[in-house]
Amino acid sequence: MxxxxxxxxxxxxxxxxxxxxxxxxxxxxxxxxxxxxxxxxxxxxxxxxxxxxxxxxxxxxxxxxxxxxxxxxxxxxxxxxxxxxxxxxxxxxxxxxxxxxxxxxxxxxxxxxxxxxxVAEMERTNMLERQRAGIELAKLQGKYKGRLYGSRMTDEEFLKKYKKVEVELRNGESLRRAAKLGGVSLGVAQRVKRLM
CATH class of the missing domain: 3.40.50.1390 (Resolvase, N-terminal catalytic domain)
Structure with missing residues (x-):
């Protein structure tokens, strides 16, 4: 090689x-x-x-x-x-x-x-800054539904809460389709797949 x-x-x-x-x-x-x-x-x-x-x-x-x-x-x-x-x-x-x-x-x-x-590092920093600014704006508008402080679920609780997504993934559905069928974000579906 x-x-x-x-x-x-x-x-x-x-x-x-x-x-x-x-x-x-x-x-x-x-x-x-x-x-x-x-x-x-x-x-x-x-x-x-x-x-x-x-x-x-x-x-x-x-x-x-x-x-x-x-x-x-x-x-x-x-x-x-x-x-x-x-x-x-x-x-x-x-x-x-x-x-x-x-x-x-x-x-x-x-x-x-x-x-x-x-440039690549600056791009990433700017992306994270825009993300933080978007969250702050959503909080001010009362639209942010982030996790409450100290309310982190265990892996088992997380899988139990999103059982529908796990079932869809085990049935061979793609991440996007499983997220849609389970009514969750793509990020949640990705975490379910990681924990399976």
Whole structure:
């Protein structure tokens, strides 16, 4: 194994086909469905990829865009440094650039990675800020139905409360369909699936 591809989407429902268009070019493809906020090494497929690197099975990694590695600038730059230390060339498809040239780190790549990494991190911060602002507005308008302080359910209570969603999922329904049939949000259906 030499050339591999790492694909990541944030949620279970998201489609990876856009990132898989050139998959026949690679010895192995790692498909991850996890938030970019989770450190690369703490993700299931990320850990498998790192394990394959340690075994000496990889020389080149392709990703669709830098934010597939992560949305934390620190984690992103740490991963790039790690790949460089192992002489693994990282190719980012949307900018058409390699992290190394003739076995040496590409300084232009590092500069662009820093800029794009900061943009990705800022994007995530802004998204969370908009979410918080939306919740505050909903509270002011009396529309927010968030959880009361100290009212967190146990996993068993949660599954019992959303038994209908669990039944639909066990019957083979998709997450969206099970959420609709159970009259709950997609987030609730995802948690039910995780707890099953």
């Amino acid at each position: 030499t050339k591999v591809k790492y694909i990541r989407v944030s949620t279970i429902e998201q489609n990876t086909s856009r990132q898989e268009i050139n998959s026949n070019e690679f010895s192995k493809i790692y498909i991850e469905k996890a938030s970019g906020a989770i450190k690369f090494e703490e993700r299931v497929e990320g850990a498998k990829l790192l394990n394959d690197i340690e075994k000496g099975n990889i020389t080149e990694i392709h990703i669709a865009s830098l934010d597939r590695l992560g949305r934390s600038i620190l984690n992103l730059l740490t991963m790039i440094e790690y790949f460089n230390s192992k002489s693994i060339n990282l190719f980012v498809e949307n900018i058409g650039m390699y992290s190394m040239i003739n076995g040496k780190p590409n300084p232009t790549f590092k500069m662009i990675a820093s800029v794009l990494g900061n």
